[in-house]
Amino acid sequence: MMRRFGKRLALVTVMAVTCAAPAASAQQAEPPAAKPGKLINAGDVLSGELNAMKVRGGKKGKRVATYLVTSEPRRLPPPNGLCDLETGPETFQLITSSDAQAAQLKGFIGKEISIKVDEVACAQDAGQMSEAVVTKWSVVTKH
Structure with a gap:
């Protein structure tokens, strides 16, 4: 039972990292806030x-x-x-x-x-x- 739990935890962790990576790079791609004149x-x-x-x-x-x-x-x-x-x-x-x-x-x-x-x-x-x-x-x- 512990082996199945470990495999599922590893799978969930990989999926979370995979989904979070595009969101993090999208945040970095936003233009910087406009500077005051x-x-x-x-x-x-x-x-x-x-x-x-x-x-x-x-x-x-x-x-x-x-x-x-x-x-x-x-x-x-x-x-x-x-x-x-x-x-x-x-x-x-x-x-x-x-x-x-x-x-x-x-x-x-x-x-x-x-x-x-x-x-x-x-x-x-x-x-x-x-x-x-x-x-x-x-x-x-x-x-």
């Missing part, structure tokens, strides 16, 4: 495609243009950090403070743009359409 500080340049959306806002619900820059993932300086994202935000909403700034952006819609970031934070309000908000910025022109 490069840190963006005040004065740094953010480049990406500029998109525009019309959203209702203000007291009377007027349609207002909202501008978004889609870029590589970037980390924000503390206390904002990664904006509750694994790699940092990829979309940045540009807040326009004047009609002149809005007019300046209109020519870049759908194109690559570079902006100098002076103030940036994680999106927190319900009306914000991106992961991060750039409240103070200027367009970088190439000479």
